[in-house]
Amino acid sequence: MLVAWAIFKKELRVYFVSPLAYVFLGVFLLLAGLFFYLGVTMTGEASLRVMLGNLSVSLLFLLPLLTMRHFADERRSGTYELMMTAPVPLWSLLLGKWAACLALCVVLLLGTALFPAILAYYGDPDWGIMATSYVGLFLVCAAFVAAGLFSSSLTDEPVAAGLIGVVILLPFWVAGTAAELVETDWLRTVFRHVSFLAQIEPFSRGVIDSGAVAWFVLFTFGFLFLTWRSVESRRWR
Amino acid sequence: MKQQLRRRLAYGSNATLVTVMVVLVLVLLYVMADSHRVRWDFSADASNTLQADTESKLSVLDQDGQQVTITAFTHQRGKDDTYFRDRAVRDLLVEIDMASSSVSYRIVDFDKERLTAERLGVTDYGRIVVQRGKDRVDIKDRDLFRRTGKRADHKLNFMGEAALSRAFAQILAPTRRVAYVLQGHGEPAPSDRGPSGLSDLVSALDIERYDVEPLDLLRTDRDGAAPTVPGDATLVIVAGLHGPLAPQEEDVLLGYLGRGGPMLLALDAGAPTPVFLPRLGVRMPDGLAMDKVLIFPYKDRPVPVYKRHPITIALRESKQVTVLVAPAPLRISDPLPVGTRVDPVMVGGRDSWIERGGETDGGTPIYQADIDGEGPTTLAVAVQLLPTGDIVRSSKPTARVLVIGDSEWLTNSLLLEGPGNKDLLINTIHWLAGDDARLGATVGRRTAQRRLALTKKETGRLRAISLFLMPGLVALLGLITWNSRRGR
Numbered sequence: 119m120l121v122a123w124a125i126f127k128k129e130l131r132v133y134f135v136s137p138l139a140y141v142f143l144g145v146f147l148l149l150a151g152l153f154f155y156l157g158v159t160m161t162g163e164a165s166l167r168v169m170l171g172n173l174s175v176s177l178l179f180l181l182p183l184l185t186m187r188h189f190a191d192e193r194r195s196g197t198y199e200l201m202m203t204a205p206v207p208l209w210s211l212l213l214g215k216w217a218a219c220l221a222l223c224v225v226l227l228l229g230t231a232l233f234p235a236i237l238a239y240y241g242d243p244d245w246g247i248m249a250t251s252y253v254g255l256f257l258v259c260a261a262f263v264a265a266g267l268f269s270s271s272l273t274d275e276p277v278a279a280g281l282i283g284v285v286i287l288l289p290f291w292v293a294g295t296a297a298e299l300v301e302t303d304w305l306r307t308v309f310r311h312v313s314f315l316a317q318i319e320p321f322s323r324g325v326i327d328s329g330a331v332a333w334f335v336l337f338t339f340g341f342l343f344l345t346w347r348s349v350e351s352r353r354w355r
Numbered sequence: 356m357k358q359q360l361r362r363r364l365a366y367g368s369n370a371t372l373v374t375v376m377v378v379l380v381l382v383l384l385y386v387m388a389d390s391h392r393v394r395w396d397f398s399a400d401a402s403n404t405l406q407a408d409t410e411s412k413l414s415v416l417d418q419d420g421q422q423v424t425i426t427a428f429t430h431q432r433g434k435d436d437t438y439f440r441d442r443a444v445r446d447l448l449v450e451i452d453m454a455s456s457s458v459s460y461r462i463v464d465f466d467k468e469r470l471t472a473e474r475l476g477v478t479d480y481g482r483i484v485v486q487r488g489k490d491r492v493d494i495k496d497r498d499l500f501r502r503t504g505k506r507a508d509h510k511l512n513f514m515g516e517a518a519l520s521r522a523f524a525q526i527l528a529p530t531r532r533v534a535y536v537l538q539g540h541g542e543p544a545p546s547d548r549g550p551s552g553l554s555d556l557v558s559a560l561d562i563e564r565y566d567v568e569p570l571d572l573l574r575t576d577r578d579g580a581a582p583t584v585p586g587d588a589t590l591v592i593v594a595g596l597h598g599p600l601a602p603q604e605e606d607v608l609l610g611y612l613g614r615g616g617p618m619l620l621a622l623d624a625g626a627p628t629p630v631f632l633p634r635l636g637v638r639m640p641d642g643l644a645m646d647k648v649l650i651f652p653y654k655d656r657p658v659p660v661y662k663r664h665p666i667t668i669a670l671r672e673s674k675q676v677t678v679l680v681a682p683a684p685l686r687i688s689d690p691l692p693v694g695t696r697v698d699p700v701m702v703g704g705r706d707s708w709i710e711r712g713g714e715t716d717g718g719t720p721i722y723q724a725d726i727d728g729e730g731p732t733t734l735a736v737a738v739q740l741l742p743t744g745d746i747v748r749s750s751k752p753t754a755r756v757l758v759i760g761d762s763e764w765l766t767n768s769l770l771l772e773g774p775g776n777k778d779l780l781i782n783t784i785h786w787l788a789g790d791d792a793r794l795g796a797t798v799g800r801r802t803a804q805r806r807l808a809l810t811k812k813e814t815g816r817l818r819a820i821s822l823f824l825m826p827g828l829v830a831l832l833g834l835i836t837w838n839s840r841r842g843r
Contacts, residue, residue, distance in 0.1 A: 135840060140833025144826045151821030159814060161438040164807040232825060236817065241807040246397035311389070323446055324398030332388030336381045347374050354366040 121206050125214025126221070129188075133222055142184055142222075143229060149176050150230045164241030166233060167322050170251045173230075174258045174318055178291055181259065182283025184222065185266030188215050189349065190279040202352065212346055216263055223259035227252060247324035254321025257334035258314065262287060264341035271348040290314045392453075402802040403446065405454055409516055412523040413455040416487075423487045423526065425451070425460040425519075428472060430481040430496070436511050439804045440481060440500060443513040451519065483515075485522040492522040497771075498562065513802040524790075525564045532589035532788070534560055535570035537604075540627075541597025543766050545569060550768035553594075559770065559777055563784060565589070572604040584611040590787050593629070594621035595762035605630050612740060615752035617787035621762035624683035634746060635738045636691040637758050644684040644732040644760060645710035645720050646703045654719050655681040659701040659734050665791055666700055666737065666757070666782045670775050677701065678773030683760035684709045684732040694744020700757065703732035735759035737786070755787045 133139040150173055157168025192198040201211065237243040269283035270276070294313035297306050310316045317334065320327040396404045405413075416423055427448060430440045441462075448460040463471050465480050475484050481496030494515075501512045536545050536553065545567045548554045557567045570591060572582045584591060584607060591611060600608070609631050612618060622628050624643050632639065646657030659677050661667035670677070687697045709728030710720045738756040740747045747754050763769055770776050785791070809817065 137833045137837045140829055140836060144829040147829055148826040151825055155818055155821045158807060162807055163439060164805040240809060242805055244399045244805060246399055250397050323403050324396060325403045326395045327392060329389040329392040332385055336385050340378060340381045343377055347370055351370055354363060
């Protein structure tokens with residue numbers, strides 16, 4: 119666990135001493151601000167619902183760009199072999215990298231904390247819904263970061279890893295639209311269960327749904343496991 | 356080389372197998388978690404938690420097994436509150452869909468899917484159509500939302516759960532009933548769409564699956580048969596008598612009560628009352644029920660206080676005011692006739708009295724002990740005529756009667772205007788008909804819109820903060836970091 123903690127700190131430091139985190143945070147806040155402004159002015163409601171819905175879709179494109187360099191860049195710069203030959207359990211390496219990305223996501227989400235404050239100043243927002251919405255966004259981040267790490271483990275090219283990450287996550291977004299279009303009941307049900315938008319929907323209404331929480335946790339665990347298999351396979355390939 | 360390939364193959368197949376197994380286990384775990392979902396509602400007004408009444412109706416529908424389809428049409432785009440309206444309906448339908456295996460829903464864009472609207476005969480925005488087999492209940496937008504206040508300060512409340520709950524109840528009891536409205540004494544007519552008519556009452560009862568028919572007890576039919584209350588009558592409404600009932604009419608109505616028939620008696624101050632009224636344990640003294648607390652700006656509309664009764668449970672909870680115009684005071688007889696039970700439903704406030712003329716203060720009547728009658732006044736009473744009494748025959752069920760000292764609250768001018776008037780009517784009808792299980796569903800929990808009314812200046816400030824200030828600050832921080840790193 120200590121190794122995971124050390125890797126977590128190292129990865130986080132790398133983020134914040136380079137302009138990457140700031141560029142990322144700036145773009146994220148610009149998008150969040152845009153969705154917040156449009157949401158409030160278009161609906162006339164003291165609610166973050168429009169912003170959170172759109173933001174979760176934006177994360178689908180943004181987070182693979184954040185995670186793309188993790189394994190791909192290490193391989194390109196030659197530190198990968200060093201990392202693999204060090205007496206470090208693979209799972210702690212993975213956990214450290216994943217937790218560091220997630221910590222950056224928490225910083226991103228904290229950056230949007232001004233929006234609820236603005237709503238509270240001008241109106242009377244529902245704090246329960248606000249809190250569960252952020253819980254939902256956190257789970258989305260955890261899941262997408264895991265998928266992004268997996269895509270990063272597949273290739274040596276960071277840009278390709280980012281694109282693969284988006285391609286991996288796209289079906290989970292498109293499934294929501296597909297569910298609305300198909301006529302067959304069982305297919306609609308399958309699409310609804312696959313869609314991350316359908317899973318995050320209860321959170322945006324103030325509901326913590328154990329099924330949705332399980333979906334995100336299992337999704338995260340599944341992609342972390344796939345990443346582990348992918349990185350581990352380099353040893354015998 | 357061959358050995359290396361064999362080793363890769365062994366490792367690869369093992370890795371693939373384990374991966375597939377793990378993915379399958381994860382899917383299985385999700386299926387299990389999904390089938391045992393637990394939900395915690397953290398919204399301020401628990402707006403995502405269905406009421407016990409709705410859940411019980413859904414479970415009855417599930418047991419029945421027949422598929423129920425809800426088609427919800429969207430609201431008009433570009434209109435104020437459209438987002439809230441559509442979202443509130445969608446959220447409720449999602450909850451209902453999750454709570455029931457037999458109810459499915461579809462949200463239809465009224466502007467884009469005109470064919471669906473035409474097929475269902477829907478011509479207005481925001482309508483919800485509930486269908487089960489051949490049975491169908493339509494819920495209009497005005498029954499889903501209630502708007503209070505004006506312009507920028509207005510508030511919108513969503514009452515969709517109560518409306519849908521009622522629709523489920525109607526679908527569970529698909530046969531239509533008939534309410535007869537007595538005519539021939541200057542009463543308001545069901546077909547009259549004017550302010551003094553009852554067409555809104557007919558519409559309100561139509562949703563409850565009641566047909567409203569006029570009842571004429573003065574004329575014989577073409578075959579010369581004596582007039583009577585038809586056998587299919589679920590209830591009789593006697594509202595706004597301007598002339599006395601003929602003796603034969605009194606007999607017919609008493610006979611109807613004797614068979615356990617329910618009746619709504621809406622009487623007016625100064626107007627004739629049925630002769631059988633004292634036999635119900637109720638009297639109507641002269642004068643007007645008056646109160647110091649009035650509905651502004653009127654001088655003749657006291658604010659009624661709800662007493663504990665099945666009719667008023669939901670009205671008390673939702674704090675909805677019923678508007679009565681110059682109501683007549685009622686008195687409960689003491690002692691009551693044998694086999695009669697009378698419960699007050701609405702009374703005047705503690706400062707109410709029976710106004711019988713005299714001085715006024717700027718047009719507002721004041722209490723004068725020597726002329727006026729003492730309060731507090733009684734405005735509506737629920738009467739139960741037991742088979743042990745002298746009206747209802749021993750083999751018949753208890754007859755229920757609601758006596759209220761005003762008929763104007765039922766008319767088009769007030770039924771939809773008075774906040775609690777329509778709900779009082781619906782609850783009264785359900786109670787009279789013995790549908791006690793449907794009483795709680797008329798007024799359900801409301802989901803209030805959390806409006807954010809911003810001025811132009813505030814909107815500009817919001818734009819500056821959200822679009823420029825925050826991303827700009829982060830960009831500045833990034834530049835400082837980059838610059839300091841470059842200097843090292």
